[in-house]
Amino acid sequence: MNTLGSEERDALKDSVRRLMSDASTEAAVRTVMETDTGYDAAVWKTLGEMGVVGLMVDEEHGGSGFGPLELEAVMEEAGAALLCSPLLASGVLAAELLNQLGDEALNERLLPRIATGDCIASVVLTGDSGCWTQQGVAVSAKQDGDSWVLQGRGSYVLHGQNAEVLVVVAKTDDGFAAFEVDPSAPSVTVAPLPTFDRTLRLASVDFDDARAVQVEARQPVWQAVKRTLDLALVALAGQQVGGTQKVLDFTVEYAKARVQFGRNIGSFQAIKHMAADLLLETESAISAARYAASCLAESSEKADEAISLAAFACADAYVKTTADSIQMHGGIAFTWEHPAHLYLRAARSSAQLFGGSNHHRENYLTAMGG
């Protein structure tokens, strides 16, 4: 794994921010979020060329070979700009699960194309329960001669409708196994799910005795899944704090500019105190996200605790900041044309993706020995 110094990491972050300021403006987001695919193919290509899509793919497979610190930094910018893309689906979840499973032949075939963005991959993990836990897996696999047959329904599959390849985690008689599935194959039905956050793309995937190829795994599959989810949670925390910071910034700017009763509304303590509280939430969330990234990068024994903490602290901070932002703006932010609701939608949805805050608080307490 390559680890950048903090200055180089800032430079990487800056380059993504510059791209976002061109390619993921509010106008662009509003256009792209109403399309079927939910991403801009040209921007996705640029992200691939910049090495952002392949951030987590190692260099021998054509990626940048970076780690959680770099990913978290990049995701802050993506989150701030509400970037509509399959980055989390393909560049994080699928790429990392393949890394963790370590099927060399498969990785040689897929990872280079995932790294460039040429191939969009996604992971089928949970089912209709929406629990990203062992109990949540609702696809089962049975061996049929040399091959395998999948039965059941996966759901909340990120960018499932855009995926060329699905990596499916399924229950077998001997625990969990992972499979490579072509979503266009017969007996596989991918259906887009209508999403509250329009920058998000989710799909359900039904398997009706679908043929699948088992992925060789060099570690227990659930362990690979757990490590993949750890990275995905760090990425999501980065995305959330990027959004949180952005919302706080534009809310404070509005409070300085908006005049009522002959005064800037930011001079009223009713508004000022809300802003001060949000700053505490925002800074705490940033600390939590970056700390989780560094713990994961160092494989620290504190990683479980730190990632769970970041998962609920960042999700809750994002929801609170976006919700309070609308209240602080007043009527203007109740209109569709104001961006606040786009962030509120993203915050509310991201707070459920990969498990809700209660789930993460429970894991946090358990990790501390409680």
Add this chain to the structure above:
Amino acid sequence: MTTSVNDETLREEVRQWLSENWAREIADELESEAPTHYTASPALRSWLGKVFDARWSAPRWPEEWFGRGLSNDQAKIVEREFAKVKAPGTGQDRVNLWANTLLAQGQPGLKEKLVGPLLKSEVNMCLLYSEPGAGSDLAGIRTRADLQGDEYIVNGQKVWTSGATTADYGMLIARTDWDVPKHDGISFFFCPMKQPGVEVRPLRQITDESHFNEVFLSNAVVPAENLLGKPGSGWRVLNTALAYERSVMGETARGSRGGTGLGLGAVTEAQPLIALAREAGRLDEPHLRQQVAQTISYRRLNALNTARAKADLAQGTSSSIMSLGKLAMSRILHEEARLRTEILGAESMLEGEDYPQAVDANFLSLNAYFTSIGGGTDQIQRNIIGERVLGLPKEPEVDKTIAFRDVKTGVGSG
């Protein structure tokens, strides 16, 4: 003893001196003495005297003022060596509120008289700032100081004064001009405490402790040479002093019930809340587990913020995160105490030595206000964060530009 000593020589000199002077017996003696914040024990005084004689008390200060004229970096070398053996007394050029304020703002006679003794903790000090009518709005003080000949005659009432019973001097702000706006008519003094015009009465807190006093000033006499700064510049002197105070507060933490062993000391597990819930047999209750996790996270997040602020600072970028610490700590203390109470349930209605957990929970619930009110309420702190960090405009101040004698007063003004 020159400003151009090299680092290695200096480090060797401190080590040598400490190895010759800092004996285990002194450490033990200091530890065995009941710690109080406001008076130094005989053993501590004796040690501070040695530190002073060897010019380690304030190594950044010039030789004229008992220092060595060292750079900040070199003074830190001295501080590190003292810290290694846990010896107190150096670095007072950074943290001794009283000596720093006096040296920067005092008149020559008073400095000659007190800077040395302050470095040796031979004189005890207290703060005469807040008044019944001037809490959050400290510049609204109404204690008056009137110049008569070469003395100021002081009348008024101060409150929240720690250490007033033992103090030799109080750092006093009083109004010397009532015809100018409130910030412009304040002067700053070293007020002698042991005189007939000064009466100290202990204040009973909601915790049933008495850490603070009321101080009644009735024709108290302050020599004119005890004025710091110029007449009317007291607000500026005060702000310099407050900056020192904050830096000291940043390095020390107030524990629960000083030294009685009733506080958190009884619980040795890393997470006292987990231990408490387990002990109460309630660690398996899902709604409590959520609250325990959430409450622990507040303290953890604050620690992560502090670590990030320090890292930012080390990289040379200033950080606004530090200003959030006090607000964060208020929430931590109130929430921890609330949750302790919830975990204990009905037992929290009881008191006394048979119910130490209840005593802790109730004490901590009440004492949390020490942080959320003391040193500026949370609401004032939110104003400061909103205005200084986020750059939001101030509320209009109706009393800022009018003569103080025309400023409105209300209830609670004593």
